[in-house]
Structures are given as structure tokens and as C-alpha cells.
Amino acid sequence: MSASETKTPLTSRRGAALAGTITVPGDKSISHRALMFGLLTVGETRITGLLEGEDVLNTAKVCRQLGATVERTGPGAWRVQGVGVGGLKEPTEPLDFGNAGTGCRLMMGVIGCHPIRATFDGDASLRKRPMRRALDPLELFGVRVVEQGEGGRLPITIQGPKDAVPVTYESPVASAQVKSAVLLAGLNAPGITTVIETEATRDHTERMLSHFGAEVTVTPHGAHGRRIDLVGQPELKAAPVVVPADPSSAAFPIVAAAIVPGSDVTVTGVMMNPLRTGLITTLIEMGAEIEVLNARVESGEDIADLRVRGSRLTGVDVPAHRAPSMIDEYPVLAVAAAFAEGPTRMRGLHELRVKESDRLAAVAAGLAAAGVAHTIEGDDLIVAGDGRAPGGGTVETHMDHRIAMSFLVMGLATAQPMRVDDTAFIATSFPDFVGLMRGLGADFS
Template sequence: MTHARPLRSTTTGAIRGSIRVPGDKSISHRSLMLGAVAVGETVIHGLLEGEDVLHTAAAMRLLGAEAEREDNAQGDGVWRVRGVGLGALQEPAQVLDMGNSGTAARLLMGLVAGHPITCVFTGDASLNKRPMARVTKPLEEMGARFVGRSGGRLPLTVVGSGELVPITYRLPVASAQVKSAILLAGLNTAGATTVIEAEPTRDHTELMLRHFGATVTTERLEDGALAVTVIGQPELTGRTIHVPADPSSAAFPAVAALLRPGSELLLNDVGMNPRRTGLYDTLVEMGADIAFENRRDQAGEPVADLRVKHSALKGVVVPADRAPSMIDEYPVLAAAAACAEGTTVMLGLKELRVKESDRLAMVAEGLTRCGVSVEVGADDSLTVHGTGGTGKGPKGGATVATAMDHRIAMSFLVLGMASEEPISVDDGAFIDTSFPDFVGLMNRLGAKIGEA
């Protein structure tokens, strides 16, 4: 990731085809981490081989597990993880570099906090700016120690313990990463560790912990919040995992197909966990023609095939309580909103400010450059005034800054497919963190994305 890779996207015709986007990033991270602390072998089909997940695989190896890709007879990548058993992660001889990935850093800090080892965590320039106190605070309450710069940013040294105390912790911010870090620390902690969440965030950790043999219970509290409890020191046994296609990655070709006249696209095997599908609910409200076909269950996670056809979209108000279920999809929703008829208002976007970039600022700045009228509210809302709704997109003709953020890059390349003049992004290299071969796949469907 040393060289910037500027990319340009030019107005395209119909988007047509049948594809499977790469595996779910959240589930991929978790399958490597849990496989590493289980006894025996975990076999992972469809692991995302994006940079973020490869950083997790490398970290698990440094912590003593085996995690390798093998080519099966069909030529598909299958990963085998040989776990060390819970409590037996080894002290790594090197710094754990989590690259661009908040999920990898925060979840793994939780997992190692419950081990009697010391680990140094770092990341790239984007990750090292992101807030970590949200995980270090509850983990300190459990008995782990953290040493690092002031301000609670990486690089940080985690001094873990095999004798953490269980806590009950109410999340101050809706975050599956914080919830997961605490549950993973609770895994090697005697007793019951409970996380209370007022707003439902993605539950892949809970589902996968159960899949590996842990006891995880949920209880609805009087105030409507959900208490999630893990019982510590379970027997975790290696499992087979089938990773669904990532709904957050499918969002980009889906929006491209909605925007381009004549499009019909089939997206296979897309994860449909209800805590992830806020974007699709919103697009349907905007008038999107999306059929959810062949709904089924795949190793504990719901999946479906999505048939997406070009649609005239209308602006809507997206309520704040939908944010956790579509948190990574606001940039591409903003691209869709820019092409819709009327105004779209997205409420409650404060958390977008602490992602790989300040996504609220980067989206607003990029759209403005492309000739779209937007307002950012003092309440962290984003208002986008659409340019049409019948295939007519914004003016474009600009280069957009991406600030090391894959989703900003992909969102503006999708917008360039529908704008009057091409849209360039200053750096598409970070797309490899979550969606390897994004450009090749989009171009096979009909996009015109190339080097700028």
C-alpha cells in the first residue's frame, strides 16, 4: 500500500451479469480469531482475502495458531486454521500490525486481553488516528492494562491476564467492535461477562461463538436494551464455516445497477443478517426494484440471492436508529441519493466521523466537488439534494479525495458510472482492504473504471 493508485470512472451503460462478491469481512475476521483459540481444525470456505483479513491471519500466526490457504480441487480458496486452544495464545515476537482495520485491532485487543501475554498493536496512518479508548476502558475494568501514547490511539501495548474479572458493561456507543472485544475478553474469564446494547449492532460474534460451542445468551431488559452474556472458559471446538458474500461489498454493484438504465444484476449468496441490511431496506423505500430470492440459512447466517434492476429512486428520510444496520453503507447510499429525485436526509451519522476517514466530511466534500448540493447538520446529519431519478446523474468532472478509505473510493467510482463527466479518486489502493478485484469485477459487469 505504498503507492497511491488514482482511478477514474466514466459514464456506463447497463450493468448486467450474475456474480458473487467476496466474503463477508466481519465474519472472516471472526472465523480466524475463533478458529485460533479453538481446539482442532477450523475449515473456512469463502474467506475474504482482502488486506484487512490477511492482517488478522498474520496476527493469528504470530500468536501461535496455524492459518493457511489451500487450493481445493475446484480451485476455490479454502483456509485451514489449527487452533491453540482457549488461553493458550503465545506472546508474539513481533508487533501486531493491523493495517487499515478497526475490526481486527479492536477485536484482537479483546481476545489477547484475556491471555497472560503482552502484545504491541499498531496500524497504518488511518487506523492509528482512530479512537481505541472505547475498548481499552472496559478491558481495563476487567483487569487488562494498556500502555501507549496519550489520547488512546494506536500504537498500544496490551498487557493481558489469564485472570480477568467478568463485568457487566453498557455500551456508550452503538458498536459491534466494542461489544465483540468485551465478549472475546470474557471468553477466557471465569464467570459471566455481559454487554448491554441499547441499539442492536451486528451479532456475528455471538452467532459464531455459539457455533464454536460457547454459551451465549441474550435477555431483553425493561428499557428495551439487549443484554448479551458469554459464559467464560467454554470448550471451543474447530468448526467448518461458510462465509456469505459481504452485503457491504454487494452494495456497490447493487447501487450501480439501480442507477444505470437497462441494468439487471444477480448478486449471489449475499449475507442477509437483519442487523446488516439497513441499506437494502432504505433502497427499497426509495423505490429500488430488488428481489430477495432463494432465502436460506448458511451455517447460522441468513443469505439470499439479490436480483437488482434499474429503478427511478426517490429521496427519503433515513432515521437515526437505522445507522447500526447500515453503518458502512452511507457513502454509497449518498451516491444513490445524489442521483435520486428529491432530497434524502440521513440522520445520526456521528460514528461516520471515526471510520477509516471522517466519512461524513469526505462524502460531503466529494459530492460538492461533483456538483451535488449537500448540507451537513450540526447534529451530524447529511442532506443530499438529488439531481433526477431517471438515470440523470450529477455533473461529475472532479477528482475526489479518499483519505485512505476504501468505501469512499468505491462509492465515488460508482457515482462516476452515472455522472455526466468522469469522476476520479485520488487513491483506489485501499479498495483491496475489503474488495479485492473490485475494478475487474465492476468492469466485467459493464463499468468503465481505469487508471486515472
């Protein structure tokens, strides 16, 4: 069977206003980390609200290969019996992460400073993604890269050191994955491991380190950065984890409600961590009618319900320093920008070029397919914005779940339908996206 025959295309059409209350899947970043911290803890970690998409299930499988007992006890409910920091078992087979870049890079950190050998691999999409950014700091601990694909790509085999040394690492890129890999590696190194970032990135790893009893200190660094100091070789204490709704997944029904006239949609239990709410901040600046309800704290994370109504949007200038707090949401923000009055400039999007696809190029191609005027200047994307979008085109998703969902959302408000060439990869992060959106009134066929 050819690749084209295995694709699952879908067409999105403009219809009635969207309405209803939904809960989107658990946050992918928290879900990956909850399983990994369960692995690194002696005792039982209970997790509720776990995202049961393919990416996270691959991380669960890898945790089993490293010695943990990982069991599903109900919908979104899991228990992990861990082996503790320093107790990982050497895997007998390659660790297959499928499409999960987060799972792969973070697990390189988890395993890195253990004196074991492991081979990391993934699907065709993950094999195209750069891994040197995670490997370079790990080598400073004494980790040895035994084998790697061309340009530092998967499959990669690493050998952990017998005696790791702590490091001080100043990250050259604003990447929560790289920072987290270093901190997770530092757990099995003696002394203090330090990460310095010039732009603050999502801090789920730091919060979860504290939640499980590690000694971690976070202090400001420069105008927008932070310094994180971690005391190595702690005995992590088992703690329950409640996974909030993923703001990156909530982004799709939120933008859909904002651009479809007359809509009234509530998304419940959304994570409101300040380092993850860049899209909400930007949409409100654009004039989106978003009401924050029932704000609360669970497992160390801020969450709230968000009510969104159809809105008249205006173009804005999105500063580069906001990029780390919304890097996964730029594709769907570009969709919102297409329906705004006036140009929207999104600055500093270099990181989009090394996601599941070259997302910057894929977003531009999707906008072109929809007849939306736009330009790319360096690492900036400018969407012209005249309050409407013609639509009528077919979008190539390049095996990227967020590109697929973004342009399905776009088709709900374009004059002509939008077709995406493949929706299979949506299951990696949002398995019931199509069903939930249809429940709100979306016309997908």
C-alpha cells in the same frame, strides 16, 4: 518517491447499462471472526469463502503469531489449528494489523484476558483511529495499558491479568466492534460477562459463539437494544465456517445497478442478517427494484441472491436507529440519494467520523466535487436530490476504500466523469472490485 507518485487514481464514466451475475468477496466481519475463533478452538477449523483482502490476511498473520497454525488450502479455503481459550502464546514481535480496525479492536478482546503482553500497531491510517473505546471496557477485566499513542491511538501495548474478572458493560456507543471485544475478552474470564447495548448492532460474534459451542444468551433490552450474557472459559468446539458474500461489498454493484438506467445485475450469496440489511431496506423504501431470490441459511447466517434493476429513486428519511445495520454503506447510499427525486436525510451518523477517514466529511467533499447539493446538520447528512448529478470533479479518498468505491460507482451515472485520487486501498476489502465492475460493463480507466 513522494506520496502523490505512489497513488493509483482512476476515472469512472457513464456508459451502457450494467448487466451480469457476480459474487462479491466473503464478508469481512465473518472472515476476521472465523480466524479468531479458529485460534481460540482446540482442533481444526475449516473456512470456505474467506475474504482474502489485506485486512483479513493481517488477522491470519496475527493468529500465527499467537500460536495457531493457519494455512491456505485453496481459493478462499483455509484451515486453522487452534490453541484454545487460555492457550495463546505471547507474541515476540508487534502485531501489525495494517488498515484493519476490526481486526485490531477484536483481537484486543481476544488477547486481553490472557496473561500475556502484546503490542498492537498498524499503518498510517489505522494509527489515526481511536482505540480507547475498546480499551476502556477491557481495563474493567483487569487488562493494563502499558503504553499508548497520543489520545489512545496505536501503537498500544497491553498486559493481560493473571486472573481476569467478568464484567457487566453498558456500551455508550452503538459499536459491534466494542461489543465483540468485550465478549471475546469474556471468553477467558470466569463467570458471566454481560454486554448491554441500547441500539442493536451486528450480531456475528454472538452467532459465532453459539456456532462454536459457547453458552451465550441474547434478550431484548429497551426499545431497540439487547442484553448479551456469556458464560466464560468454555471449551470451544471446532466447527466449519462458510463465509457469505459481504453485504458491505455487495452495496457497490447494487447501488450501481439501481442508478444506471436499464441495468440488470444479480449478486449471489449475499449475507441477509437482519442487522446488516439496512441499506437494502432503505433502497427498497426509495423505490429500488431489488428481488430477493433463493433465501437460505449457512453457518448460522441468512443469505440470498439479490437481483437489482435500474430504478427511479425517491428521497427518504433514514432513521438513526438503522445506522448500526448499515454504518459502512452510508457513503454509497449518499451516492444513490444524489440520483433520487427529493431530499434524503440520513440521521445519526456520528460513527462515520471515526472510520478509516472522517467519512462524513469525506462523503460531503465527494458530493461537492460532483456538484450535488447537500448539508450536514449535527450528525445528519441531507442530500438534496434532483434525480441527476453533474459530476466532473476529483474526490480525495483519504486512504479510505469505501470512499473510493462509492464515487467510482457515482461516476457511472453522472453527466461528466468522476475521478478518485487513489484506489490502492480498495484491496483491503474488495481486491477485484475494478475487475468485477468492468465485467458488468463499468467504464473505469
